[in-house]
Every structure is written in C-alpha cells, then in structure tokens.
Amino acid sequence: MTDITQLHRALVARVLDSDGTSPAKLRRAAFDNAGLSEPIRTLIGKVAYRAYSVTDEDVAAVRAAGLSEDQIFEIVVCAAIGQANRQYIGALAAVASATGEWDRQ
Amino acid sequence: MRLAILDRGHHLGTKALLAVIRLVSRQPVVDAVKVVFYRPDFYGGGDLTHEAMRGPSSWSIGDRELMAAFVSKVNESQFCIAAHSATSGLWYGDHEKVVATLADVETAPIDEPLRATLRMLGKLTQAHNIDPEDVRSVLAQGVSRQQVEDALAVCLAFNITDRLAEAFDFSVASPAAMNAGARHLLKRGYR
Numbered sequence A: 001m002t003d004i005t006q007l008h009r010a011l012v013a014r015v016l017d018s019d020g021t022s023p024a025k026l027r028r029a030a031f032d033n034a035g036l037s038e039p040i041r042t043l044i045g046k047v048a049y050r051a052y053s054v055t056d057e058d059v060a061a062v063r064a065a066g067l068s069e070d071q072i073f074e075i076v077v078c079a080a081i082g083q084a085n086r087q088y089i090g091a092l093a094a095v096a097s098a099t100g101e102w103d104r105q
Numbered sequence B: 001m002r003l004a005i006l007d008r009g010h011h012l013g014t015k016a017l018l019a020v021i022r023l024v025s026r027q028p029v030v031d032a033v034k035v036v037f038y039r040p041d042f043y044g045g046g047d048l049t050h051e052a053m054r055g056p057s058s059w060s061i062g063d064r065e066l067m068a069a070f071v072s073k074v075n076e077s078q079f080c081i082a083a084h085s086a087t088s089g090l091w092y093g094d095h096e097k098v099v100a101t102l103a104d105v106e107t108a109p110i111d112e113p114l115r116a117t118l119r120m121l122g123k124l125t126q127a128h129n130i131d132p133e134d135v136r137s138v139l140a141q142g143v144s145r146q147q148v149e150d151a152l153a154v155c156l157a158f159n160i161t162d163r164l165a166e167a168f169d170f171s172v173a174s175p176a177a178m179n180a181g182a183r184h185l186l187k188r189g190y191r
Helices: A005-017 A025-031 A040-049 A054-064 A069-104 B004-010 B012-025 B031-036 B045-053 B061-074 B078-092 B095-103 B112-127 B130-137 B145-167 B175-188
Strands: none
Touching: A005 A025, A005 A069, A005 B045, A025 A040, A025 A054, A025 A069, A040 A054, A040 A069, A040 B145, A054 A069, A069 B130, A069 B145, B004 B112, B012 B031, B012 B145, B031 B145, B045 B061, B045 B078, B045 B145, B045 B175, B061 B078, B061 B095, B061 B112, B061 B145, B078 B095, B078 B112, B078 B175, B112 B130, B112 B145, B130 B145
C-alpha cells in the first residue's frame, strides 16, 4: 500500500509555511482561492477551476501588478495544491463514510 | 513555458544535472522535469508523485499511469495526457488500450474494477467532489478500500501536476522526447 500521508502533509506545510518570496498570507489566499483581488484573483481562479484556460495575458497582468516570477510561481503552486487538496480531503471523507457503512453490512 | 525562471533560473548544480539529462537522453529536457527541479525546497512534489505512482500498491504501474493519463484528460492537460499515455502504453505493451480508455472509459477493454475506479477519479476531477455512494459503487466491483485510497493518491498528484502544466504552459515535446521521458519514468520514477 502506498502511504502519502506524511509526504502530503509536508508538501502543504512547505508551500504555506516555509520562507517564500511572497507573503505567507498571499500564499494562503491562493491556496484557499479566497480573499484575492484582481488581477491575481482571475489567475488563481483559473488555476483552481480551469487551468487549461490560463493565458499569457493573465500572467502578464499579475507581473504588471508588481509580482516577481518567483512570486507568481509560488502562488500558482499554492493554488494547484490547494484545489487538489480540497478534492482529496473530501474524497477521503467519502471513503471513510462509505467504508463505515460498508463494514456494518 | 510562461515563466522564464522555470526555463533558466535553476541553481548551478541543477543546471549541470539538466545538461547531463540532455546528454544522456539525447533529447531536450521536458518542461515537467524543469519545474520539479525548480526550487525543490519550496515545491518539490516529486516525492509525493513517486510514492503514489511507484510505491507498493496492488494497482500495477501501468494502471496508475493510465489513471494519471485519464485524470489529465479530464483536466485537458495535453502535456500530461501525452506523457502518461506513453508511459502506460509502454508498461502494458499495448498503446491501443490506453487510447481506447481515454476515448471512452465505458467501452474500453479494461477490467471492471479499474473501470469503476477511473469513473470515480473522473467525477472527482470534474466535479471536485465525490459522495459515499460513488465510493460504494467502486467497492461493489471488488476494489479494496486500500486500492481506492491508492487511486486517490494518484488523483491528488495529477490534479496538482495538470494545473501546473497548464498554468505554466508546458510544451508537448516531440514524440521521440516524450517516449524518452516515458522510458525514464518507468526506469527511475519521479524523484
């Protein structure tokens, strides 16, 4: 059996809590896809829900707003992990619920 | 690649490593590798992906690569579809099976437990959530709880990777480079 529990926890902690070039508060907001203002909101919303639709202009707008490439790298990574993380946590809860009921049958 | 730092911003030691990869494979380094090697102390998702894809599991490596390709199809990530279709097809020795699965999971020549599992991963990726009922319908096909969790680990890894591939605009390399990448993934994994 694969066990990604520790690796998963460490990954989330690394992108949210380690020293980055962008403020931890901004990384957290990107991870949560919440509380962002334009143009970051558009870029991060796309990464979370339709990453294939991100354009050069979306990235250029965030760069023009003053973020460095490293900061953009960080918030995109946080947004990608944040959305995948929400899917994963919810799915594990569905598994726990399903197997609990399954075991009682 | 949308960010120049991901092409050219690596530390010197990493630049040397990328040069060695180019020399040995005789192919350009694919964008996925450049991102995994960029500031690994910040992102460094390779270990998680490696464990999900190559750690002990009763799903075969080919099955997990197929799951990765399938999730990438739902996310419309052309780079990841190409990379993991090639890797899965190479492992199975049957590229047609992979093509058929991505075209229509309902009619593809795959076992029912795998089909049910792919359906669940597809829904999770598309709708961002699944219900206990979705899980029960997978278990009813004889898939164990551990297998469900192993498949969800693959799904997590590729819902991250697909987003990075699209946001950073990974280039789909030539078939020769993608096949070299597939051979590398089977030989060495993701770390």
